[in-house]
Amino acid sequence: MSFNLAQYVLAAGAETPDKIALALLGPAKAERWSYARLTAAVRGVAAGLLGEGLTPGDRVMLRLGNTTAFPVAFLGAIAAGLVPVPSSAQLTGPEVTKMAAELGPALVVAEDGLALPDHPAPILPAARLTAMAALPPADWHLGDTERPAYIVFTSGTGGQPRGVVHAHRAILARRMMWEGWYGLGPDDRVLHAGAFNWTYTLGTGLLDPWSRGATALVPAAGTGTAQLPLLLKRHEATIFASVPGIYRRLLRLDSFDLPKLRHGLSAGEKLPEGLRAAWKDATETDIHEAFGMSECSTFLSGAPSTPAPAGTLGFAQPGRRVAVVHDGAPAAPGTPGTLAIHRSDPGLMLGYLGHDDETAARFAGEWFLTGDIARQRDDGAFDYLGRDDDMLNAGGLRVSPIEIEEALTAHPKITEAAVCDLRPHPDTTILGAFLVGEGWEEDEVRGFLSTRLAGYKVPRLFIARQSLPRGANGKLLRRALRQDWDNDTA
DSSP states (O other): OOBOHHHHHHHGGGGSTTSEEEEEEOSSOEEEEEHHHHHHHHHHHHHHHHHTTOOTTOEEEEEOOSSTHHHHHHHHHHHTTOEEEEOOTTOOHHHHHHHHHHHOOSEEEEOTTSOOOSSSSOEEEHHHHHHHTTSOOOOOOOBOTTSEEEEEEEOOTTSSOEEEEEETTHHHHTHHHIIIIIOOOTTOEEEEOSOTTSHHIIIIIIIHHHHHTOEEEEEOTTOOGGGHHHHHHHTTOSEEEEOHHHHHHHHTSSOOOOTTOOEEEEOSSOOOHHHHHHHHHHHSOEEEEEEEETTTEEEEEOOSSSOOOTTSOBEEOTTOOEEEEETTEEOOTTOOEEEEEETTOTTSOSEETTOHHHHHHHEETTEEEEEEEEEEOTTSOEEEEEETTTOEEETTEEEOHHHHHHHHHTSTTEEEEEEEEEEEETTEEEEEEEEEESSOOHHHHHHHHHTTSOGGGSOSEEEEOSOOOBOTTOOBOHHHHHHHHHHHHO
16 A cells, blocks of 8 residues: 555645644734645655655654644655654753664754754754745655654653654554544644644644644643633634643633633543543533553543543544453453553554564564553443552552542542552551642541542552642653652651
């Protein structure tokens, strides 16, 4: 099958060339790109990159922020048969140097002011890339769907950054999300609050709306949470995508009116049920959550047509084969095990760049093992029990921190919670809860939990915090909490 991911993404927009494909929402005005302009720029950049002497298969490292240069460079590289590699604008020089050493890029496209790798690859300034958009269009580079299309970096199986290599076929798997998560149609206007280089934003905020012929709305760099309600209303967003932390911060603002919003989307970390309910009360719209990973994007979700039962991750998206694997085989409903995706899924990565051993460790027979612990219910929905390396030990019993945290945030005086195993003495391990909130009392919280959790799941320590540490994408950093507590009590 002769195929190009970039050509596929932009094909639907060819039917409405004057329609707005992308609006980058700045503080004063929006920068708008029609489908015709976006497609011409992508193909022009493809020609320009090939004119730099690059050949199909070469890797191009992207050091770009939330500007239109990012999606044009990303799709332009793919259009030319090159392999773009997004990187966070927040990375330091040593971090991008380490990344480049693994990648061996043939070119680095860089915006002024961002850290550059100490690497012999030539640097292409973003201004020169922008000028390439006006070049005569390159032909789409066509080839097998199994060839590499792009690389994203994730933590991998060992906690160290790993390059995840995705094939051109990965975009075909994303069709399963249109109805299995988004309820996405050509008339939608999707506003994503994340940075372009994050895979959640890249897929949900850009590639999927464009593949459907819809409009992507993205706040410009520096946009604060307090500005989002106005942007959502002014630009008539019908779908809003973000992480739980952003929803939580929005709910702390004064009341706001979102007349065109149909629903919200959440991913990146588990959405607390209390937060989902509070959003519903404030906006009269639902949040549909999805679960996925950089190695396969999302594959479990609730959707407007099939809402997830309360407390679950939802269902396998139509066309996905997902199972809970225990002792090497799919487990019966109700049995905890490792969440797994069938290796035939087109969204699965080709592998970790330069780490064939880690790639092989992820596969067990027919199944790709995610490293997440779950159980499937009789109705087909999946309960999330946490990462395998996040599971806690309470008196010899395995306990999910997610389950305890959800019980804690159901308390009216607790807004955020994180649960870790702590060592007050070298030979003693207990459960500790770090809580954000006002006016809670330890004994009252303990009694509250006793009606919701088995005794061995109730934390021994309750520790007040003004906030909880989170990564750049909003994910809770339990290990950092544990390390800080160890340092404070040493």
